[in-house]
Amino acid sequence: MKHSIRLVSSYPPRVCGIGRFSENLATALERLSTVGDVRVAAIADDDRSYSIPVDIVIDQYDPQSWREAASDITAKARTDDDPHVVILQHEYGLDGKEASGTNYVDMAKRLHDEGLLTLAYLHTVLRNPNAHQSRVLQALAENTDGLLVTLSGAIEILNATYGIDPSKVAHIDHGIRMRDITKTDRLLIKQEYGLEDKFLATTLGLLSPDKGVHYAVRAYARFLDASCTEKQRKDVVYLIAGQYHPGFVESGGGEAYREYRRLLRETLADSGLRYCEVEGLRGVDFDEHDVCFLEAYLNEDLLRALYGATNTMILAYLNPEQVSSGILADTVGSGRVPISSKTMYAKELLGLESDDKGAILTPRGVLVDPAEPSVEQIAQGLDYLVFNEIERFEMEQNARARGYEMRWDNSAWKLMQYIGAIEEDKSIVTGRGREFTRKREPQLQKLEYKPPRRR
Secondary structure, three states: OOEEEEEEEOOOOOOOHHHHHHHHHHHHHHOOOOEEEEEEEEEEOOOOOOOOOEEEEEEOOOHHHHHHHHHHHHHHHHOOOOOEEEEEEEOOOOOOOOOOOOHHHHHHHHHHHOOOEEEEEEOOOOOOOOHHHHHHHHHHHHOOOEEEEOOOHHHHHHHHHHOOOHHHEEEOOOOEOOOOHHHOOHHHHHHHOOOOOOEEEEEEOOEOHHHOHHHHHHHHHHHHHHHOOHHHHOOEEEEEEOOEOHHHHHHHHHHHHHHHHHHHHHHHHHHOOOEEEEOOOOOOOHHHOOEEEEOOOOOHHHHHHHHHHOOEEEEOOOOOOOOOOHHHHHHHHOOOEEEEEOOHHHHHHHOOOOOOOOOEEEOOEEEEOOOOHHHHHHHHHHHHHHHOHHHHHHHHHHHHHHHHOOEHHHHHHHHHHHHHHHHHHHHOOOOOOOOOOOOOOOOOOOOOOOOOOOO
16 A cells, blocks of 8 residues: 655745755655655745745635644545655744744644644754744644654653643654765766865855854864964865755845844954865866855755765764754764764764763764864864764764765654654554552562763
């Protein structure tokens, strides 16, 4: 028996990390023999055009549009011979103008009440949520058949902070797109862009202040000044590639965006770094620039090339509660070494179990404290990776080994296994034994479930 899968999510051509996540998931699901049609109800913030697999468009800001989409999804499910599964990609703020919307919850309740198997991917799980944020996740747990997280530690947070039963939550790795990047010759890619004989540090993805690029720039300058001769300085390059997040650019009439660009330029000037801003990489004289900004949309081919060329990825995230990162997942999956802030996701993926302060080496990368402390610590990480080639190669091998488990095909397969388990639980009818009510104080130590930690 095949299943028809319905994703409710932002989706390309809208520029959004969750949209790209859903696109990769949809592609992987379509390759499975147990999956029939994969369709998307795209959450849109303007009137851009979509193509298949999108067949429903939801106005992000209009509750009526969400209600009509739920009706359309239900109607399409009723006319299909294959059982339908609806997967909501939940992120605060993606169902309204503010991060206080309830459209996801309302849709989940309606679909669940109509008998459709409904799941919710949680892309943000906060340790200290406000009342609204807590109610939303609790309501999603009540009105879906299961919750999905890319961080196994999020299961414990959902139980301790939100009171959600761990049996209602499944951990599935964030998939990685780089299924064959390890077969790509890094030198050939570098030669294509004039980066041969360069140690290449990169920061890829949509830019905004919470990515901490202003700290990473200062850290890079610190490394060059403290560790490199003038000649060696020409042998390393820091490439910051990706456009600014459209939501950040548009917020507040663009003033925050303009102010952040001013901050970056002041940081570059104060650091004494030679930098350039380019629209393409071919023809850039990297000998004359320490830092190169490529402010452009990174399509799949360019992303593949840049991951392939990278020696280390600098991810100076400022939010320690981050439970997912496609860029970090792809970095590890590509067999490349990250220098990352100690987000919850980074600590689990790179294998850190302590709460020690300072830069920490792990088998798969370097972890640093966020914000101001990261300046010195990222510089230390760069020093280690640049001047310890054998150790860096070992880290790459360890990262690559973890990446094999994270292929999108594997994540899609695990998702379908989870769906099968839910359906089986629903279909099992067994004679229940007599219900026991406790009549005396327990004399045995109470057992508590503790989710396993991924290593």
